[in-house]
Structures are given as structure tokens and as C-alpha cells.
Amino acid sequence: MQLSSALPLLERLRALPSEERAELLLSELQARIAERLGVDPGEVEARGPLMQLGLSSLRLMELKAELDRELALTLKSSVLFDYPTLERLVPFLLARAGLLPAREASPPSPAGPRARAVESSLFTEASIEAALASELASLEKLGGP
Numbered sequence: 001m002q003l004s005s006a007l008p009l010l011e012r013l014r015a016l017p018s019e020e021r022a023e024l025l026l027s028e029l030q031a032r033i034a035e036r037l038g039v040d041p042g043e044v045e046a047r048g049p050l051m052q053l054g055l056s057s058l059r060l061m062e063l064k065a066e067l068d069r070e071l072a073l074t075l076k077s078s079v080l081f082d083y084p085t086l087e088r089l090v091p092f093l094l095a096r097a098g099l100l101p102a103r104e105a106s107p108p109s110p111a112g113p114r115a116r117a118v119e120s121s122l123f124t125e126a127s128i129e130a131a132l133a134s135e136l137a138s139l140e141k142l143g144g145p
Contacts, residue, residue, distance in 0.1 A: 009025075009028060010070060013071075014099065018100065021094055022091065025094060026086055029089070030042075030046075037055065046085065046086045046087040047085050047086075056135070071093060078128050
């Protein structure tokens with residue numbers, strides 16, 4: 001089923017059969033990341049770590065804000081660190097938005113060492129937000145008045 005890209009992302013996802021939603025969300029995320037990096041969407045691998053693609057923390061937070069807005073969610077600021085690949089992020093987002101079939105509705109848990117670090121309080125949501133705010137402030141200073 002081909003849906004107009006003029007429709008909001010959440011509406012496009014809801015309009016699809018549940019088995020097609022992950023594919024749409026994956027391709028949408030690949031396109032958005034590729035645009036930020038200036039590469040072809042095919043170069044953004046589902047299993048590749050997002051941080052290794054060259055996205056800055058600021059760019060990741062912009063993407064998180066878009067997802068919040070377009071999927072009507074309030075995601076933790078650490079979500080793109082907790083789910084560091086598109087392969088893990090897509091099912092989590094679909095579950096949070098209530099777009100997975102009931103048998104798959106439990107979202108995946110955060111991945112690997114990053115999740116363990118968050119759980120052991122090495123990184124708190126507040127510390128991540130503070131680091132990002134600091135990075136944003138220094139970038140704004142570079143941009144001038």
C-alpha cells in the first residue's frame with residue numbers, strides 16, 4: 001500500500017497493516033538520518049550503531065524530538081542511546097505508539113552496555129540532558145550573535 005508522505009507519520013503507520021509498519025518506520029528513519037548526514041538512505045544500516053554513523057548528540061536529540069512530535073510520544077532523552085540501532089529502535093517505537101499486534105506488544109528492552117550503564121546510574125537522564133544543553137550552548141556560541 002502506497003501512502004502519501006504528506007500525511008503525518010503516525011497516520012501513515014496506523015493506515016498500514018501491522019506487518020508493514022516496521023518497514024515504513026525503518027525506511028522513514030533511514031531517510032531522515034541519511035538527510036542529516038548527506039548520504040543515501042541505503043547507507044544507513046538497520047543494524048549499524050547510530051552513534052557510529054557520525055550523528056552528533058545534538059542531531060540525535062533533534063531526531064528524538066521529531067519522533068516525540070510525530071508519533072505523539074514522550075520519549076526519554078536517552079532513547080537513542082538505549083536503543084542504539086534502528087533494528088532495536090523501530091520495534092520499541094511501534095510498541096510505545098501502540099502500533100504492534102498484541103502478540104508482539106512488549107517493547108524490546110534497552111541494549112547492551114549502554115543499558116547497563118543507565119541502570120547502574122552512570123548516566124542519568126538529567127546528566128544526559130545537561131551534557132546536551134552544554135553542547136547546544138557551545139554550538140550556539142560558534143554561530144555568533
